[in-house]
Amino acid sequence: MSTPRPWKLLRSQIAFKHRWYTLRRDEVELPNGHVVDDFFVSERPDGAYVFPLTEQNEVIFVRQYKHAAGKIFLELPAGSFFPTEEKAEDAAVRELVEETGAVTTQPLIPMAVIHDNPAKDTNRLHLFLAQNVRIEQKQVLDITEDIEVVPVPLDQVLPKILSGEICVSGSVCLCFLALRYLGQL
Structure with missing residues (x-):
C-alpha cells in the first residue's frame, strides 16, 4: 500500500x-x-455558518428554498464571503443579522474550518458558535432570499438531524460540533 x-x-x-x-x-x-x-x-467563495444559541436554550435556524436542489431546507444561518475581503467571523455575524435579525454581544467561538467538497470545489466552510443570541431587529434579506426564522429547542436539534429534517452538510457538521462543545453529546 x-x-x-x-x-x-x-x-x-x-x-x-x-x-x-x-x-x-x-x-x-x-x-x-x-x-x-x-x-x-x-x-467559489468560502462560507460562514453560525450556530446561534439563545439564553432560552433555543437554536435559531432558518428555513429557505435552495434552487439547485429545488427544495426548502431547515439549516443554520450561513452565507458566502471572500476571505480576501472579509474575516470569517465578521461574515458569520453579518449573515446572522441579515437572515434572522439576531445579534450577540459575545465573541463567536470558532468550531472548525472544513472543506465542503474538496474533490471539485475550492471553498471552505468556517463554523462558529454564538451564545446569548437574541433577535433585536428585522431581517435584512436580499432579493433572492425568502427566509423563515425557526427557533428550535436545543434538545430537539439532534433528533431533527437523525430524522433527516436538518440535512445540509455544513449545518449538520456544525450542529454536531456545537452540541459536543455544549456537552449535549
Missing part, C-alpha cells in the same frame, strides 16, 4: 468566470503518469 501523492498541474485555464463562481479546467498528471486533460474545478 502506498501513500497518496498529489497530482502535478500541467496547465490550467478558466472556462467560465463570474464574481461568485469560476470554473477552471485543469490538465493534470496523476502519480501513475496518466494525464487527465479535463479535470474541472469550481472556484
